[in-house]
Amino acid sequence: MLSSSSVLQSLAALLGFVVALFIGSKLLPGRRVELKDDTGSLRVFKLNGLVLFLATVLVVGICQVMGWFSLSFLYNHFVALFVWANVLAFALSGWLYWRGSRGSGESRGFLYDFFFGRDLNPMLFGVDLKFFSYRPSLIALALFNISFAVVQFETQGELSPAMLLYQVFTFVYVFNYFQFEYGMVHTWDIVSERFGWMLVWGNFVLVPFFYCIAGWTLVHAEGDLSLPFAIALVLLYLFGFWLFRGANEQKHRFKQDEHVKIWGRPAETLDGRLLVSGFWGIGRHLNYTGEICVYVAFVLTVGFESWIPYLLLVWLIGLLVHRSWRDERRCRAKYGELWDRYMERARFSMIPFVH
Secondary structure, three states: OOOOOHHHHHHHHHHHHHHHHHHHHHHOOOEEEEEEEOOEEEEEEOHHHEEEEEHHHHHHHHHHHOOOOHHHHHHHOHHHHHHHHHHHHHHHHHHHHHHHHHOOOOOOOOOHHHOOOOOOEEEEEOOEEEHHHHHHHHHHHHHHHHHHHHHHHHHHHHOOOOHHHHHHHHHHHHHHHHHOOOOOOHHHHHHHHOHHHHHHHHHHHHHHHHOOOOHHOOOOOOOEEEHHHHHHHHHHHHHHHHHHHHHHHHHHHHHOOOEEEOOEEEEOOOOOOOOOOOOOOOOOOOOHHHHHHHHHHHHHHHOOOOOOOOHHHHHHHHHHHHHHOOOOOOOOHHHHHHHHHHHHHHHHHOOOOOO
16 A cells, blocks of 8 residues: 555655766766767767666665665565656656657657657757666666565575576676667667657666566565576576677677677678678577577576566567567668568578577
C-alpha cells in the first residue's frame, strides 16, 4: 500500500536523481564528439557518462557505508518510484510534443508525433536530451540491482552465490555501456530516431524497472547455484559479451577508419560501404544474438524458481527480432542492390547456420 510519505519521498528521490545526473552531464569533464544527424545538422555530444556513472556509484556507496542512506529505499519504494517514473515519462513526452509543435517541421498527427516524437535531438542548456536519457535509465538499473543485494544482505546477513554472480554480470554490463559510450552516438536510436514517448518511456520506465526483474526475484530466492551451472553461466555470459560488444566495436572501428584491421586482417568491404569482415561477414545481426545470450545469463541466475524473470527474455527476443527486421528494411532502402549482395555474403541473420 502506498502511503503519502512514501509517495512524496519517492517523488523527491526521483526528481533529485534525474536533476543531479543532468547537472553532472553538464559539468563533469568529458571528450566531445561531433556528428551530423539525418537532417544534416551538426550535433555535439559530451562523453562523460562513465565518469558520471562511477561518481554516482561512489557517492551512493559512501552514503550506504556511512549509514546516511540505504539503497534498500529503492526496493522498499519500488512501486511508488515506478508510478512517478511513469508520470515523469508522460510529462516529459508532453513537453517534447509541445516544444516540437512550435517548430516548422511537418506533423503526422498528434498520436504519431507524441509516440515517436517530432524533434530528432532536442537540447536543454546545451545537453542533448535523447543522449542524456540513457544515463538515468542505465544508472537507475544499476542502482536497483545493487539495492537488491543490499536488501538480501540486511535481511539474511549474506549474499547468495546467485546474487553475487548476478551483481557482477549486471554491473559489468552497465559499466561497459558507458565505457563504449563513444560508439552509441553512431547508433540508429541516436542518429535517426526522433525523441518521443517511445524512447522516453523506454528509458525512464521500461529499462530500470523491468530489466532488473531477475535481481528483484533473487532477493528472497531459496534455491542456489551449483558450481557446474555457475561456470556454465559465466561461459555463456562471456560468449555473449564477446559477440555483442565485439560486433559493435568492429563496426565502430570500421566507421572511424575503413582501413582498420579486423581479426588481424585488413577490413574487407563491399564497395567500401558495407563491412564483411569479422562478425559482419558471418551474420547481419550477431550483436543482437550476443545481447540475448547476456540476458539469458542474467535470468538463469534465478534458476527455475519463478517464471516471472523469463518475461524479460520473451520481451527482449521479440524486441531484437523486430529491430533486426526494421534494420533490414532500412538498409535495403538505403543500399539497394548492394544490400542484396551483402545478404548473399552474410547469409545468416541472428543464428549462424540456422537463421
